[in-house]
Amino acid sequence: MVNNSDPPKSKSGYRQLAHTADLGFRLYGESLADIFVNAAHALYGVMTDRRRIRGLECREVVVEAPDSGALLVEWLNQLLYLFDTTGFLGREVEVQEITSQRLQARLRGEPLDEERHQLNTGIKAATYHNLEVKETAAGWQATIILDI
């Protein structure tokens, strides 16, 4: 189901994991902040073609959780809440402050516009399944599964 080969050193970005019912991502980054930025990109990339999102508006997001894994779930679910309530799609993410228990970030993006944005799959939630955020010799790595 999953490609088990080790990632090349110092990878950055995200890679989709094959999963029958839902969607998973393996995230890479040089810092913990990178993981959160890439997770947001992966999330928006499922929902639409990110290249069409313009950075017209700002949103501030602060989330807290007991550990870095739960913080990642909380972060993505907060972005889904923002989308459900205001249609906001993020293009750029700037992490302003991060610890394993608290994240403060600013997003630039715009609300969904059916004329402009491709509508792909909606996401119900980020889940705790196989959740992992860790620092490796090659940088930071995380796994997150989305329920869609």
Next chain:
Amino acid sequence: MESKPPDIQLRRLDDYRWEVPQTGKMRTRGLIYATWDMLPDIRTDQSIQQVANVATLPGIEGASLAMPDIHWGYGFPIGGVAAFNLTEGVISPGGVGYDINCGVRLLRSNLLRQEAEPILEDLVDALFRNIPSGLGSRRKDLKLTTPALRQVLRLGAAWAVKNGFGTADDLLHIEAGGQIPGADADLVSDKALDRGRDQLGTLGSGNHFVEVGYVQEIFDEAIARAFGLFPQQITVIIHTGSRGLGHQVCDDYIKIMMKAAAKYNIELPDRQLCCAPITSPEGEQYLAAMAAAANFAFTNRQLITHWVRESFEQVWPAGPRALGLELVYDVAHNIAKIETHTINQVTKKVCVHRKGATRAFAPHHPEVPEAYREVGQPVLIPGDMGRYSYVLVGTPQAMVETFGSTCHGAGRLLSRHQALKAAKGRSILQELAAKGIVVRGASRGTIAEEIPEAYKDVDNVVEVVQGAGISRKVAKLHPLGVIKG
């Protein structure tokens, strides 16, 4: 998911039943309904391990069950059924899922297939126009105030009928009358309310749909007649749930339950099984919040029914009476409910979790609507958009074995990624049109993800539940027009 799951030894009981023997910390055995041929597919993920994991939870009654459409889920497998007693048993949001009261509703009509076919394209267009679907779908014509939304959570589908969306007769043909008792809007977070405010009457995306079809085959004439079904009759299936409101309730309570599981010293083999004793404050609060989200879902399907009726009237201006778009039934397949069952000759109240499993009560059960009391509860099993769906009926055997439960659908065969790959370079819309099926979707991507070959053949799933005797085939419905998210 990371490594190949260990091969759990299964014991064959008969052609349709496989036992997961009680080992280690399991408090009971697992029981999987499947044929030999299905096992390799089932073994490709960790769902059998999940059946075993559920069996370790406190207060479980009977076996940890899995229906033939079993596949991997969060904590509990999809297709899982588990009942817990009210003394030491637990309730778990993972046993319900993120889409609380995702379910299926079936409408019948007075129209025949040949009457509807000439207007089919117009009809599907009207449905697509009138029912927002797809990513971020919201209703511009119905944004609820907080007091109104709180009423929806308390009253369920009755709120819709009270406000002119449907008839009192509709309510008689919904599981629990479209209103789960004990719902408490105070236990639903402001975030959940915000997400649900303009999502009532919308489909959402993923595998949710509205499908116009016809009765292709009848297997039991007497029961079909009782359900008001006849050959070549136009039918409508609505498949959706509680939208963002339900997802938020699940997310909110998973966090609460993670703390609660530690507080009550419940040992969890997987943290997505997080749960609390049913009688604890956390357990009672989740049940009340889940009931509120379930009522939101019943209302959602009721409102969509209103716009389905309106769409038919727009293209077939014969008036509602001539159309006869009446509700056959509406049944949840993601829910936990307090029900009375007889286990080893003892009758007691239990909390039945059905996650991707459908209630299938037998004839004469008091919760079966009066119109169907003699024949049993209708069960609605949607297939993929290119093949067929089934109407089944509950049986006494289901009451004995599965807490009155059966399967809920076909189950995926390909991942969304694989499906997209398989659909690449093809026009899925044209392929389906060539088969006489008109499809409208908000997204080409979603339609590709939902191609028929991405799903198992629902025939195989239904053969198992019929063979095992936990429900019986009544009718097969063939799709003609589909709107997808």
